[in-house]
Amino acid sequence: MTVLPPNRPSSGALYLGIDTGGTYTDAVLWSEEAGIVAKAKSLTTRHDLAEGISGAADAVLAESGIEHGAIKLVSMSTTLATNALVEGQGGRVALVMIGFGAEDLARNGLSGALGTDPVIFCPGGHDVHGNAAELSLEALEATLPELERSVTGVAVAAYFAVRNPEHEIAARDLIRARTRLPVTCSHELTSKLGGPRRALTTLLNARLISMIDRLIAATEGFLARREIQAPLMVVRGDGALITADFARTRPIETILSGPAASLVGARHLTGLDDAVVSDIGGTTTDVAVLDQGRLRLDPEGATVGGMRTMVEAVAMRTFGLGGDSEVTLRDHALATRIELGPRRLVPLSLAAVRHGEVVDKALSRQLLQPAASRLDGRFAMRTGVPESAASGLSNTETRLYAQIANVPAALDRLLVSTSQVATLNRLVARGLVHIVGFTPSDAAHVLGRQANWNAAAARLGAELMARRRNGMGQPAADTAEGLSELVLAAVTRRSAEMMFETVFAADGLEEEAPVTHALVQRALDGNRGMARLSIALDRPVIGLGASAHLHYAGLPSLVGSACEIAPDADVANALGAVVGQVRMSAEARISQPEPGVYRVNAGELLEDFETEEEAMAAAERAARAMALELAGRAGTDHARIEVSRDIRDAVIEGERSLVEAFIVATAAGRPRVAS
The missing domain is CATH 3.30.110 (Translation Initiation Factor IF3)
Structure with a gap:
């Protein structure tokens, strides 16, 4: 969907910027002379990323009318790696720990990130000066045949490898000689001490390799088909650019790629040097602070999905809140309380674009049931990833996965026991299955504030959720519109909380004055009392994202500051991808x-x-x-x-x-x- 008329430069090189987000893929054509020449959006198609990339890029090429040979550089940013970590998704990988013990898994969230993925302990490692202990890779060698069948990659972390990487190199060479699995070594990613966190960073990198490889391959395929012979770059988490081949081996560096690009784009679009930048997408909201025109880097490493990595990236908070966030009702609350995210769902209105008859029939059937169910308005469908991504499933996971197809299946018919809910969630975490359900995007369709998908399906979903009972035994809302208003108000309120949480951390106040503190909540509520409380930001907000105008309209009254939404805020990420170095x-x-x-x-x-x-x-x-x-x-x-x-x-x-x-x-x- 192109939204800019052509603004052709009279001369000079043209740059194509692409941003692949969780919901939309954006594209811009930019030149130093004319600025943004054309821009477009297309739905991100996770089963075949080339479709979304082609849809957006072809639109800007057609709109501009330029010769493909005029494009001298292609650069892309992405939120796919960030979204995967926030949602707990990624390939199944093996972690090789050299010189570490099982007790080290309990540090820095490594055990939680590892989950049920295999870990192999080998004697070895080095001391702080690089002197070696005796290395034995027998345990690794014995398990390699099984690993090649059951994992998509291997992460190798050795004790003090940043002082001497020889044991990691030995393990890497052995794995490459005996298997075709991609291998990541911790010393290749960081020179910092802190073994368990270094192992965590390496594990996450290995988990993301197949996902980033699919994205880059899809983009390269598009460029080849259009005969665009230009270098392909990828935005790193600190806003810098790297080649596509470099990104393939170090995909962890692309976490916060999209957010970093959005910061570069925000400053380019507004000219503001001091601002709070909030970019709301389909899956996540990214909040950062611009100080004197510079991107602030996090010296401790990027934190995504609650995991602190060793990746140098922009100092940014990533929250699981977006237009496609899961909407749930807080159990047993006396009044209706909306909870949002962090998981992304496929909106009902979007699923009904391709599967309208199936979705409408199931929702209508559920509305005729005498009692509301927690499974109402929920469906499961395959994501469309290659079958090889399903390696290593348990028997129960395999059986349930076999029952799920590319067409949405209503959960109240698919699941026959409560234990299967946990099984389904594991398939979702592996990136094999999408859950379809009610989201803020659906609420916007119900209220007529968004109209690009199927509003009828959104309304049926809102009616199902509205009849759910709160702790007082009353319906969650009287009407579909009432429920949708509550959802959108919750998005705006949570957005304000995230901005204050970010600036509290920047001011060093996070532990002393968390945003959940009663006084902060009272100030945000504007409740009157003998003690008058107010809270405000010291700088304006730059709102980015296609839905920023919708969710941030009521923001100024909550944050006490102006909110500026630039005309091209919906493609700030794609713009930021082509102006960096x-x-x-x-x-x-x-x-x-x-x-x-x-x-x-x-x-x-x-x-x-x-x-x-x-x-x-x-x-x-x-x-x-x-x-x-x-x-x-x-x-x-x-x-x-x-x-x-x-x-x-x-x-x-x-x-x-x-x-x-x-x-x-x-x-x-x-x-x-x-x-």
């Missing part, structure tokens, strides 16, 4: 394992020197070389390099002694374009 960093560390020995550790390099000066020079050379090599792989030929030093020393009895030093080289430049 490549930026890669590399770190070298110098330590003293014993007096008179200065050890340089940089990537796979481990070398000793007799003097600090020699070690410093070698460390800087290594860091520069690694940064330049990474920047070349990431997609730029003209990188500028900056070097910073963090030297930590101590004075003992008047004598200075080096404790450790970190040399960081950062290479940055614009991406390659087609000649």
Whole structure:
């Protein structure tokens, strides 16, 4: 659906930006001379991502009327990795822990992230100076035949691998020699200490590889069919660009890709240097703060879905709230209380676009039942991923999965016992099955504020939910419209809470004054009392996303600040994808394992020197070389390099002694374009 008339530049290169979100795929054509030339949206088709990409990109190409050869660069951002982590989805992977014990799984949320995926413990690892313990990979070797049949990838994390990666490399080489599974090693992703969190980051990376590979392959296929011979870039979580091939091996770096691109796009669209940026999509809302025109990076690593990773990314909070969020009623509440997300559902109105007769018939049947059921208005359907993604299912999961097809099946007929609800949820978590149900997008259709899907199905879903009883035994709402108003008001209210939660964290107040605190809630409610309470942001809000105008209309009264929604706010992510640059960093560390020995550790390099000066020079050379090599792989030929030093020393009895030093080289430049 193209919404801009052509604005053809008279000359100069054109850049195609694509953003693949959970619900929509956006595309823009942009030039430095004319700005946005054309923009378009198409539904993201998870079973075949090429459909959504083709729909949006073909629309902007047709609208602009340009020759395909005029496109010199294609860049894409995506929320697919972020959404997958928020929803607990991804491929089944094996985690190889070298030098760790079972007790380490309890740290940093690693056990929860691992779930039922297999873990293999092997003796080995290194100490803080890179000295090796004895390595044995017998346990890994014995299980490789089974792993090749049951997982989609392998994550390898070794004790102090950032000081010496040789044991991770040995395990990686063994897995590649005996299987065709993709392997991720922790030292390839981060140079930071903290083994369990490093293992968590590696596990998540391995889990996302197949998903990002499908996205990139779909985009490359589209470009090849349209004979667009331009480099393909992907936005990283810190707003920088990397080549598609680089992103394939390190997909974890694309978490917060879409949000980072939206921040770049927001500043470009509004010119505001100080703002709270809130981007509401179909699955998630991403909130961040612009300070003096700069993106703030999270020094501790990106947190997504409650998991703290070691991925350097924009300091942003990602919440499971969007137009397609699951709507539920709080059990036993005296008054009707709406709960939203974090899980994404396929809206009833959207499912009915393709399966109208099936959806309408089931909803109408349920309305005729004498009593309301929790399963009313819910359906299950396959996502359409390849059959290989269903590897490793249990017998009960396999049986239920076999009963689910590409056509929505009503849950009150599909599920015959309450235990099957948990089984279904596991299939959803694996990304194999979609749940169809009532969402804020359906509420907007009921109220006539959105009209692109099937409003009749949305109304039937609202009527089913409205007749559910609260703790007082009363219907949740008198009418479908009343229920829908409650849902949309809940989205706006929760959006305001998320913005305050984000700025509280930025101000260092999160623990002392959580947004759930009674005083904060009372201030948001505007309840009058002897103590008058109010709360406000110190800067405007930039609202992004196709539904921002709908959900943020009532925001100013809640946050005490203006809300600016730019004319092209619906494609800010796709715009941000084409205005960034490549930026890669590399770190070298110098330590003293014993007096008179200065050890340089940089990537796979481990070398000793007799003097600090020699070690410093070698460390800087290594860091520069690694940064330049990474920047070349990431997609730029003209990188500028900056070097910073963090030297930590101590004075003992008047004598200075080096404790450790970190040399960081950062290479940055614009991406390659087609000649």
